[in-house]
Amino acid sequence: MKITNLLLAGFLSLLTAQEAVAQNVSANDADNAQLAVEGQHALALDFNNEVAYSPQKTVFKLFAPKEAKAVTLRIYADGQGGQPLKTVKMAYDGHVYYTATVDGDLKGKFYTFDTGRGECPGVFAKAVGVNGQRGAIVDLDATDPEGWKADRITQKVNMADLVVYEMHHRDFSIDPSSGLKYKGKFLALTERKAIDHLKKLGVNAVHILPSFDYASVDETKLDTPQYNWGYDPVNYNVPDGSYSTNPYDPAVRIKEFKQMVQALHKAGIRIVLDVVYNHTFDLESSNFQRIFPDIYYRKTADGKWSDGSGCGNETRSELAPMRNFMLQSMRYWVDEYHIDGFRVDLMGVHDIETMNQISAMFAREFPATFIYGEGWSAGACAYPVDKLAMKANMKQMPGIAAFGDELRDALRGPFSDDTKGAFIAGIPGSEESLKFGIAGAISHPQVDMSKVNYSKEAWAGQPWQMMSYVSCHDDMCLVDRLRASVPGITQDELIRLDLLAQTAVFTSQGVPFIQAGEEALRDKKGVHNSYNSPDSVNRIDWTNLDRYPQVFSYYSNLISMRKNHPAFRLGDADKVRRHLEFLPGGDNLVAFRLKDNAGCDTWNNIIVILNSAKQARTVAVPAGKYTVVCRDGVINEAGLGTVEGPQVEVPAQSAVIMYQ
Template identity: 65%
Template sequence: MNIKGFIMAALFVCAQGLEASAQDMNEMTYSPNETVFKLHAPANAKRVLVKIYADALDGKPVKTLKMKFNGNNQWTATAKGDFKGRFYTFDIPAFNRGETPGIFAKAVGVNGRRGAIINLEETNPKGWEADKRPPLASPADLVIYELHHRDFSIHPSSGIKNKGKFLALTEDKAIKHLQQLGINAVHILPSFDYASIDETQLHKPQYNWGYDPLNYNVPEGSYSTDPYRPDVRIREFKQMVQALHKAGIRVILDVVYNHTYDLSGSAFQRTWPNYFYRKRTDGTYSDGSGCGNETASEQPLMRQFMIESMRHWVKEYHIDGFRVDLMGVHDIETMNLIQAEMQKIDPSIYIYGEGWSAGACAYPQEKLAMKAHTEQMPGIGAFSDEMRDALRGPFSDDHKPAFLAALDGHEESLKFGIVGAIAHPQVDMSQVNYSKKPWANQPTQMISYVSCHDDMCLTDRIRNSIPGITTAELIKLDLLAQTFVFTSQGVPFMLSGEEMLRDKKGVHNSYCSPDSINELNWTNLERFPKVFAYYKGLIALRKAHPAFRLGNAELVRKHLEFIDAPAKMVAFRLKDHAGGDAAKDIVVLLNANREAQVVDIPQGEYRVMVCDGVVNLDGMGKMSGGKVSVDLQSALILMSL
């Protein structure tokens, strides 16, 4: 057995052991005759109470139960009778930290302060049992579209009725736009119950990305049509998933297990003080998340919590994948156990994350799920900041440009992105930014992107780093950048609205900016039709030609060959019917220079598929091999006849 096989076999055994206790975190089980409560809390809690309320926010308990300690840090209590529609909290007087809905509440009242007693089966929309995740042969076939619920639909021009809601993604206007664009996976920004939005004040405009977790296993109430009814947010989330699945679009959930909104109000702290968080040697709380605290994924209960939480989203909500926020805060072993569990449920579930932390973590660096350790996490992906920053400039300096501004010296970093962060004989790793050795076993472990929610969007970054740029030049560079993304052997990822040439008024960190900064202006589709057509064409081109999505490192090394080109250019060909492609050779020439460039390509007759900002799958004429000219600031893609 090879090393990878040995690791996965060992992790499978560990995951089997965890499965035996999978129900341990099911804190509330309802039936018409009784409701059973269970909580993980230490023996020194001494006394644990369950308080049942008629209201989600106010009033005194209608019933209080004393929980029984059953050993192994488990407490239980049973409320006889039918309590459906009531609300509950756990209270540990000895800790004096306040009441909590528990760490694993699956339904909550408004603002998530109290758990809700409901029958989850009654939240299933019609036909839910028949819902199927769209087929996926390989992560290489994914085209991921990252969106925020409010951004996507809130603008008056969207034509969407349920603005800012889960139900927006069930409407024909939204579905048809996504289908026409051609994406097959929607990555939704945090959609669990988060703390920064007051769900009782939804008549007032409020905005947040949602990276401030409150209840990890319940949909966010502000995205529902009625946050006061616990069943509504659950049902509407499922309706959203169901509608996207029917349209052939997978749903990827952004999960934020690396920190909580705060410490004092955290369900973790109120249930088991200091167990779920890391501390520094001086006793202060570690802050690898940059948000005031960091969770301890290596602790057995935190590890089990993460595994069971993802299992819950997959089983109850039919989620198809996860984007793990600040994955570098978590330990490698936990991420591999999660991957093993998801593969056991469905091998097509895809997990990827940010391969970094926001600060130093109180855990050995070599054990953390950093990008540099991706090789130790088979099947898990990470974002490639090498490609991103080589295209538009470093994250640390919004004014500093790179390849798109026709600066030399970024070609090797882009070649590293083109091959999917794997070892390739033609990539000089000594010239690659950030990474001096390949970090991916397979190209499907690299997320290929140039922009996401976090940072300036692409148009703002180009404007900021190239002062005085015209709109026409901006569009040319925008399209060139995305050509790198969609012809890369990694998994392509785009920010919603880029196909509309969106901007965020130059705001870098718009996590709580108003709608006027974050919203998508759908009239841009009419103002810049060439942009949408090009994005749509690139996606269609990638789907039509398996050579762009080989999904295997050995095949990439065998079939992808870089071509000598002038500075500020990257050129390569996919040769010998790569991936069984109908075209024998595909030649991709990417030119950031402010003038046309001549490149020598293999002899032969070619069909022009992409030229100067236009994509046509039927071809736009023929061209002979030898010396060919590539227009300024654009891509030329040819296919052999």
């Protein structure tokens, strides 16, 4: 049976009425005086029930200010244009809601709310017309594909077992070389070629960039190429129409999104939704501001709008309305769309308490759900740093993971300078930061934190709390970074260093994460921030799979090796400290041993050596006979030969992996 109402008891049990009032603002704050008085009501807001449809009637329920002179509901025949079929004045319930009931079957009709600041679909529309200007009344049960009720993954995932593949819908499939029918659409991920590619690569989680209704692509002009990553939210709880085959039909985008999820689940692949609750596309015309002005956004001490997002505004998660909106929105995506996890954009803008409540909610109700995010903000927030979900505060959020930029920048160089290299560019000085990342950002007795690039103390309580990566969407991809930071790099050298970087990522104790197309040596023509660049920059060239087969083979075998041997994903800080031993290294050389079986029945004393120097290195290892499984850009678990300790030679700009 589909759940349509949020179970609020869990939220109410977390805070007493007095705490509810205290967590809101004082009555001296004129913008929020009503909420200070109505704290308990605000805590129990049910955004999820803003529009409740049945064939007999539709009930509309809107959280809006008591001082609103009039709240008007308008019913339309179409998603844009035309005059209202019906105009209804909504009644105030004496607490926080305006309500209206419209008799008859409104399925297929559209609606807007108006509190005097302009029409909009409200804050929790579940379906919208083209470009999201009007809400749509749909029967959600009718959007379920066949077999949908049996689709959900219920098995709780061990985070250490995840291999995450980050993609943008358009990048992945838009190029003619993809051979896919539904180019740039949700349905591309239902096609056999796409599914087979992901399965052959070996990833088990697909992270899709923002897929909710966003502002920067005009859905009425899809014949004209348009591109954006989608970090400009409008309607948070509706799939974006530009990725559907018909943005004018509100049910189509919903059903096609579900078909995409179902196809991935059938292939054993979980799906992660990139969510952007830290800001809206703009402030004054946002649905939040039009419905209930000022309560969803933070202000600085001098009364100006704060901009910790770097996008002109920042939301106020510590206040009950925004906190409950986030809780209910994320739960809705899991309940209605069977989403398995979330990547929280600029998680450092949100408060720790909100993130912990989200984590606790899923632990109770949907324990298979996992959460990771960016442990930083894009600017100063109007909220105490020690209460924000920053990377430095991750130990206060034991159920959530964050991106490890120490490992990323130790490998390829700083975010702030594309031309400056680091370990894989053969520049010494980042070895200790690389060791910190290999350990999963936990405290380790052999890591000297005084030499780590961004953190002077370990921030992860468990190794799976660190997302391990070397590139993602909002930066140069790995190939472009190598070309920018290694003068005169040859194609052969580029491939060697690319494979070396990913070896560090996939043998680390964090959760490995790769950007789509890296397995095909993707480039973006050197563009650092390609959020609105054309397809010619962002598209993945699938012919690279034939051009560089050794790259895909290495990535696939690296992923397979990680999956087959638990030593690479111990998942527990004490086990990592017990089994992960760093061997003597040097400039441009990091080596470690996974000793005492480390969870493997067949491989003992696994040794990984990463050599970024331009010459071969002779490395001291514990005495014994070893089977080599990685050397010269080739991985073969059956073995590539044997070597005898106490020394082993490691070719230039490459990795050696071997075991006893």
